[in-house]
Amino acid sequence: MTTTAAAKNQADTRTMSGAEMVMTALQDQGVDVIFGYPGGAVLPIYDALFKQNFVRHILVRHEQAAVHAAEGYARSTGKVGVVLVTSGPGATNAVTGLTDALMDSIPLVCITGQVPTHLIGNDAFQECDTTGITRPCTKHNYLVKRIEDLPRVLHEAFTVARSGRPGPVVVDLPKDIQFATGEYQSLVDQPHRTYRPRTEPNLADIDRALDMIASAERPIIYGGGGIINAGPAASERLAEFVRLTGFPCTLTLMGLGAYPASDKQFLGMLGMHGTYEANLAMHHCDVMVNIGARFDDRVTGKLTSFSPNSKKIHVDIDPSSINKNVRVDLPVIGDAGRVLELMIERWKARGLKTRAQSVQLWWGQIEEWRRRNCLSYRRTDQIIKPQYAIQRLFEKSKGRETFITTEVGQHQMWAAQFFGFDKPNRWMTSGGLGTMGYGLPAAMGTQIAHPDALVVDIAGEASIMMNIQELSTLVQYRLPVKVFILNNRWMGMVRQWQELLHGGRYAESYSEALPDFVKLAEAFGCVGLRATTPADLDGVIDEMIATDRPVVVDVAVDEKENCFPMIPSGAGHHEMLLGPEDKADPVATEEGMVLV
Amino acid sequence: MPTSHIARRHIIAVIVDNEPGILARVVGLFAGRGYNIESLTVAEVSHARHLSRITVVTTGTEMVVDQIKAQLGRLVPVHTVADLTTEGTHVERELGLIKVRCTGEKRVEALRIADIFRARALDATQESFVFEVTGGCEKLDAFCTLMEPLGLIEVCRTGVVAIARGPVAIGEAS
Ligand SMILES: Cc1ncc(C[n+]2csc(CCOP(=O)(O)OP(=O)(O)O)c2C)c(N)n1
Ligand SMILES: [Mg+2]
Numbered sequence: 001m002t003t004t005a006a007a008k009n010q011a012d013t014r015t016m017s018g019a020e021m022v023m024t025a026l027q028d029q030g031v032d033v034i035f036g037y038p039g040g041a042v043l044p045i046y047d048a049l050f051k052q053n054f055v056r057h058i059l060v061r062h063e064q065a066a067v068h069a070a071e072g073y074a075r076s077t078g079k080v081g082v083v084l085v086t087s088g089p090g091a092t093n094a095v096t097g098l099t100d101a102l103m104d105s106i107p108l109v110c111i112t113g114q115v116p117t118h119l120i121g122n123d124a125f126q127e128c129d130t131t132g133i134t135r136p137c138t139k140h141n142y143l144v145k146r147i148e149d150l151p152r153v154l155h156e157a158f159t160v161a162r163s164g165r166p167g168p169v170v171v172d173l174p175k176d177i178q179f180a181t182g183e184y185q186s187l188v189d190q191p192h193r194t195y196r197p198r199t200e201p202n203l204a205d206i207d208r209a210l211d212m213i214a215s216a217e218r219p220i221i222y223g224g225g226g227i228i229n230a231g232p233a234a235s236e237r238l239a240e241f242v243r244l245t246g247f248p249c250t251l252t253l254m255g256l257g258a259y260p261a262s263d264k265q266f267l268g269m270l271g272m273h274g275t276y277e278a279n280l281a282m283h284h285c286d287v288m289v290n291i292g293a294r295f296d297d298r299v300t301g302k303l304t305s306f307s308p309n310s311k312k313i314h315v316d317i318d319p320s321s322i323n324k325n326v327r328v329d330l331p332v333i334g335d336a337g338r339v340l341e342l343m344i345e346r347w348k349a350r351g352l353k354t355r356a357q358s359v360q361l362w363w364g365q366i367e368e369w370r371r372r373n374c375l376s377y378r379r380t381d382q383i384i385k386p387q388y389a390i391q392r393l394f395e396k397s398k399g400r401e402t403f404i405t406t407e408v409g410q411h412q413m414w415a416a417q418f419f420g421f422d423k424p425n426r427w428m429t430s431g432g433l434g435t436m437g438y439g440l441p442a443a444m445g446t447q448i449a450h451p452d453a454l455v456v457d458i459a460g461e462a463s464i465m466m467n468i469q470e471l472s473t474l475v476q477y478r479l480p481v482k483v484f485i486l487n488n489r490w491m492g493m494v495r496q497w498q499e500l501l502h503g504g505r506y507a508e509s510y511s512e513a514l515p516d517f518v519k520l521a522e523a524f525g526c527v528g529l530r531a532t533t534p535a536d537l538d539g540v541i542d543e544m545i546a547t548d549r550p551v552v553v554d555v556a557v558d559e560k561e562n563c564f565p566m567i568p569s570g571a572g573h574h575e576m577l578l579g580p581e582d583k584a585d586p587v588a589t590e591e592g593m594v595l596v
Numbered sequence: 597m598p599t600s601h602i603a604r605r606h607i608i609a610v611i612v613d614n615e616p617g618i619l620a621r622v623v624g625l626f627a628g629r630g631y632n633i634e635s636l637t638v639a640e641v642s643h644a645r646h647l648s649r650i651t652v653v654t655t656g657t658e659m660v661v662d663q664i665k666a667q668l669g670r671l672v673p674v675h676t677v678a679d680l681t682t683e684g685t686h687v688e689r690e691l692g693l694i695k696v697r698c699t700g701e702k703r704v705e706a707l708r709i710a711d712i713f714r715a716r717a718l719d720a721t722q723e724s725f726v727f728e729v730t731g732g733c734e735k736l737d738a739f740c741t742l743m744e745p746l747g748l749i750e751v752c753r754t755g756v757v758a759i760a761r762g763p764v765a766i767g768e769a770s
Contacts, residue, residue, distance in 0.1 A: 131617060132620070135617070135620060135621060135624055136624055136628050139672070140671075140672040141617075143616065143617070160672055192672075193613070194613060194672065194673060194674065194675050195672045318666075318670065319666045319669065319670075320663060320666035320667050320669070320670050322662075322666070323659055323662055323663070324663055327659070
């Protein structure tokens with residue numbers, strides 16, 4: 001902090017209650033919306049909320065949804081999402097969302113009420129050990145036991161949530177501290193005492209990386225969510241660097257949008273349900289440039305056969321991501337955007353050139369893989385193929401500002417494969433934790449941040465039931481979110497694994513007793529639509545988009561369709577199943593069965 | 597086998613803010629990620645700056661130990677992480693309080709062994725001793741092994757504390 005800012009903050013010292021400090025700190029942090037649910041242990045904060053006009057509160061119907069909504073808000077804006085919940089069940093309901101945000105590196109601040117300090121540890125009504133429970137599922141957490149600490153903790157929470165590798169931070173606030181009076185000081189942008197993540201890369205590492213890149217014959221650039229987290233400029237730099245080198249580029253599920261999907265140099269998503277060309281290019285490359293991805297097991301498949309002959313460069317802001325799963329040849333610690341900026345600068349300054357001829361041959365090979373057309377599927381006139389439904393949705397939403405969220409399952413993977421994202425922050429999906437029930441609340445948070453945009457939750461009929469209550473929130477705040485259910489009447493992804501790996505024994509994966517989603521939508525006060533044949537689809541999607549209200553669309557899709565390509569757990573990238581004709585290698589299957 | 601695949605013992609020193617929950621954070625990290633802890637000691641080392649020092653002894657391959665250090669470094673209240681085993685040389689000590697119950701000939705033998713190990717008798721009764729012994733882990737192990745047949749009934753060990761040799765302090769650029 002500059003001395004003038006310090007002086008200003010000093011001068012700004014004001015006396016107020018802990019609850020007022022919460023609202024004031026939110027205002028000082030530029031927070032304009034929070035997602036929450038009241039209860040006994042946060043009543044003073046709700047009282048302070050009532051008395052001000054700066055921060056808008058969105059009342060969800062379940063605390064898990066508050067956290068996912070804040071995630072959607074954060075991911076679609078790049079800002080910190082804020083959650084307010086009560087003690088005990090309020091806090092425990094938030095745990096899934098916090099874990100989700102930790103796994104996907106989403107910046108959140110979650111304020112939880114707590115029983116008064118003198119009751120802590122007494123098994124008081126609605127007491128739980130919130131900091132104990134959330135320690136492993138937050139980036140950091142605080143229990144504030146003295147009013148003097150509150151201003152610092154509140155501002156520190158934002159600093160920690162957004163800096164370095166972002167993540168969720170919990171501030172547990174006993175009720176007596178909310179009532180206590182103290183001195184408030186704005187400490188916005190105050191650097192943290194100990195936490196100073198490194199964002200500036202080492203220049204020598206950049207040069208070494210560029211030497212490897214320039215000498216590559218079969219290169220690939222593999223980008224992840226770290227590029228999205230580094231801000232939109234990082235994505236522009238990625239595109240510039242990819243064009244500068246002429247190299248092929250693939251993205252993880254979390255990275256989609258960091259490089260334009262419509263570009264020729266994009267090979268599609270990689271990993272378990274990634275494209276044939278992306279996975280084979282990863283397998284056969286000689287230089288791999290990983291920018292802001294973490295060699296997740298959904299991406300690498302069997303580690304011992306992962307890209308066996310490549311030199312690997314790994315750019316990451318988190319040193320603990322380096323050599324965690326895959327040994328790399330050159331780690332570069334730093335912010336993805338800053339690293340890309342320096343790579344471009346040094347590439348030009350040093351007048352580096354790629355080995356154009358070799359790279360051209362490599363492209364020839366990649367084009368051959370591409371011609372397999374791995375995402376093709378058989379269309380019919382009778383039955384809606386889920387892939388086709390997403391393709392139509394994609395076509396119809398072109399030219400609009402569109403944001404897509406998903407639930408978890410086959411529909412999520414088809415959305416990733418068939419919906420092309422040309423810009424970052426447009427795609428919100430639960431990658432690391434794979435949380436069914438994420439999509440609807442995340443869409444809610446996204447729509448709050450982008451009131452005029454088309455926000456669609458591509459859902460499965462099983463997942464949507466996990467946070468269906470949020471339809472009520474959509475209605476209350478007139479959020480025109482579209483819930484596009486690919487209804488295959490199965491927990492499709494579970495059924496697919498049972499079919500391929502468990503001898504077709506479909507234990508408990510059939511969606512019995514489904515509600516009538518159209519009537520359900522109407523009962524909540526939303527619009528309900530249905531498509532049962534391919535001929536219905538375009539009209540229904542048009543109507544959905546044209547409706548300026550929350551809409552639930554029940555799309556009856558093929559119950560038996562499986563998601564391909566697929567690399568079964570425990571298999572290598574070169575052992576991909578491309579369609580229903582392919583059978584998994586029984587040996588690999590046995591090893592893989594223990595994996596998830 | 598390449599050396600990087602061999603599990604080795606490492607002594608890791610961590611300087612942390614002395615705040616509630618910090619020990620739970622460190623222990624939780626080891627438990628949650630499946631790293632093993634051979635011993636762990638913690639005590640405040642600067643009252644004025646609210647700093648504590650944690651010494652963890654762990655075993656792992658190079659890749660695992662690098663992960664442990666990186667994960668520790670990621671904890672918000674952590675100031676410094678030093679691997680005393682790989683960063684230069686160090687000295688290490690452990691203190692043990694050892695109770696032996698014996699009479700007659702065995703008492704004489706216990707005192708003789710204590711003398712060899714420079715252990716001090718902190719407490720004595722007609723039929724027992726409490727010895728204080730300091731040294732490396734192996735010395736304490738050996739002491740206990742020798743006392744076993746003489747009537748060893750209780751062992752209390754602090755776990756290892758360690759510090760780098762030479763004029764440089766932890767966290768200073770060397
Ligand atoms: C909270 C939660 N519970 C269980 C799972 C395991 N799981 C993954 S996909 C899936 C089925 C999802 O079914 P549906 O929403 O209908 O999607 P589909 O695969 O049919 O497209 C299940 C149960 C999960 N990911 N999240
Ligand atoms: Mg389904």
